[in-house]
Amino acid sequence: MGATKRGCPSHSEQPMQLKPPGSPYRCSGCREVGFGRSYHCENKNCGYILHEECATAVSFAFHRFFPRSHFELYEEAPGHRVRYCDACGKDVLGFVYHCSSTGYDLHPCCLKMKDSISDEEGLVSLQLCQKVPSKCVKCKHRNVVDGIRGWSYVSSDSGGSCCYHVWCVKQLILENLNKGYFSREIGMSESESESEREYSQLAVRSMDMVRSRRSTRRSGTMKKYTKIAVLVFKLVFSAVFGNPITAIASLVEALVSD
Known part of the structure; x- marks a missing residue:
């Protein structure tokens, strides 16, 4: 696998290796949770791991939402006060892009979120928006x-615009991660079946976030909006955390086909 630009501070002589999406992890750089591809220190006794976005982060960056800001990458938040990411609203605990003139801060993963996402x-x-048209x-x-x-991802349909805070998506996943709804290891078929039930429960509890504001009693129309709902859940999850792990992708497809 290709080597990362940013290495492990304790084992700088060894290149870090890119790993495919798998179990959830906590990035050693920005301290945020990740599900997508990640870089790992090759030393077997070291747990240093980085988001792909943190491992390959450039020293200087820009973002269209802040045209007057010139962001510089810091390995820890500058200054002596608690700082938060202006994209997701969560605290800055490690790697951060900071503009000294405007004071804005962005997590590396938030800086690289896609402007738009759609299903095949x-x-x-959905469009990434700084100013939202609705709650x-x-x-x-x-x-x-x-x-x-x-920031929010905004989905427009004939019923109006629906907004989904990046912060709310992160909070939803973190709450369920802490409750054990993302198994780190799946062994025998019985355990795999149990894990799938857990993912199903997560999706059901998440439906309030992705449900269309339009409600109906007709089963055909409800099925249509349920399909759209799980697609939104999958797309926003992918945009915020990286590509979803296999179990979540399979779960979404199963819900759509029900």
């Missing part, structure tokens, strides 16, 4: 917390 069939298309479907607010607007 073209049923769902978040999950938290029912425009701001993630007082004074922090946060």
Whole structure:
């Protein structure tokens, strides 16, 4: 596998190796959770791991939402106060892009979130927005917390625009991660079946976040919006955390076909 640009500080003589998506992990750089591809230190006694975005982060960057900002990568937040990411609203605990003139901060993964995402069939298309046209479907607010607007993925349909805070998606996954709904290892078929039930429960509890505001009692129409709902869940999850792990992808496909 290819070597990363940023190495392990304790074993700089060894290149870090790119690994495919798998179990959830905590990035040693930005301290955020990840599910997608990651770089690992080759030393078997070292647990240093980086998001692909953190491992290959450039020293200077820009973002279209902050045209007056010139971001520089820091390995820890500058200054003496608690800083938060202006994209997701969560605290900065490690690697961060900071602009000294405007004061804005962005997690490396948030900086690289896609401007737009859509499914292969073209049923769902979401745009990353700084200013939202309506309240978040999950938290029912425009701001993630007082004074922090946060970015959102916005889906437009004939019923109006539906917004999904990046912060709410992160919070939803973290809460369920802490409850054990993402098994790190799946062994025998019985354990695999149990894990799939856990993923199913997660998806069911998540439906409030991805459900269309339009409701109906007709089963055919409800099935259509259920399909769209799980597609939204899959797309937003992928945009925020990287490609979903196999079990989640399989779960979404199973729910769509029900």
